[in-house]
Amino acid sequence: MILRFTASSDFDFITQFAEIINTPIRENLLEIPKNLGEGFVRRITFDNDFRLLMHHYTLKEDFIIQRDPAVEKNDLLSIFFYNNEQSLEMKYNEVGYVPFSQSSNSAVQVTTNDFSSTIRFPANTPTQYMVVGITASKLKTLLSIENANSTIKTITTEKASFLFFESMAAEMKLLLKNVSNTTMTDALSYFYIQVKVLELLYLLFRRLSIRENKTYRSINNTDAEKLVMIRNEVLQDLSSPPVLNELAKMAAMSETKLNQLFKQTFGDSVYNYFQTARMEEAAFLLKQSNRSVSETGYELGFSNLSHFSRLFKKHFGMTPKKYTING
Structure with missing residues (x-):
């Protein structure tokens, strides 16, 4: 199964995925039909410039997500939190897949939308990850860091171009699992998830904020x-x-x-x-x-x-x- 999309600011993953597997979305939840596997994809919108997509499923066939770069630069950033207890393979452009497995210490990815990438999730493998979509300006407001290092400055600069990887610490793994396992049946579930996502962002940017403060060099x-x-x-x-x-x-x-x-x-x-x-x-x-x-x-x-x-x-x-x- 292949899902290919262009990384525009208005792209809606869950809607396109629902069309591919011919399954309706109910209350921002897409449940995987039994003939394809089990699990779900959930969309949560905290604000127009801050949203979350939760992936928690096991599919019966390989799932390939291919992202083409945005035609025009936009302010939206993607922050991927991969549970590195799972197997996943990633490539940029047309180079062969690179495995990111349990021993990987680069399970968090922060990127702008001007890079092409392909991720393959092998069949019959539990898949659990989250993608936070947030604008640079919203993130800058949330972080409110004075005298930020070059990494934070680059990430919170509108229409910048960057790719950063960071490790998935034990605290982050636990948070990721807790959020993914939230059933949304409680009246405060939405609030709980927002708090936990903010905590995840805190743990991530606490690590990024202590990186060596050197001038950022653009990459393509x-x-x-x-x-x-x-x-x-x-x-x-x-x-x-x-x-x-x-x-x-x-x-x-x-x-x-x-x-x-x-x-x-x-x-x-x-x-x-x-x-x-x-x-x-x-x-x-x-x-x-x-x-x-x-x-x-x-x-x-x-x-x-x-x-x-x-x-x-x-x-x-x-x-x-x-x-x-x-x-």
């Missing part, structure tokens, strides 16, 4: 495509540190430009991003796969287990051994 569709490709390359083998000059050649960029755009988009340098993902994978292996500290360290490319323990403690505040016991 080709840059976005290459950055996502490089991110995937960095995470493909967590036992082998990335080699910047090789990645730069792959992206057809200078090392300086690649590192700058990567840090701007994903919030950290290529190497630091790799190390963070490496430590999070180590934590996952220790807690979920019953591997020993030495097995985990060696699997992730550490020949010196003392060095592994020091890095792990720096990241999590405790040694791998203590983490295993506490877990």
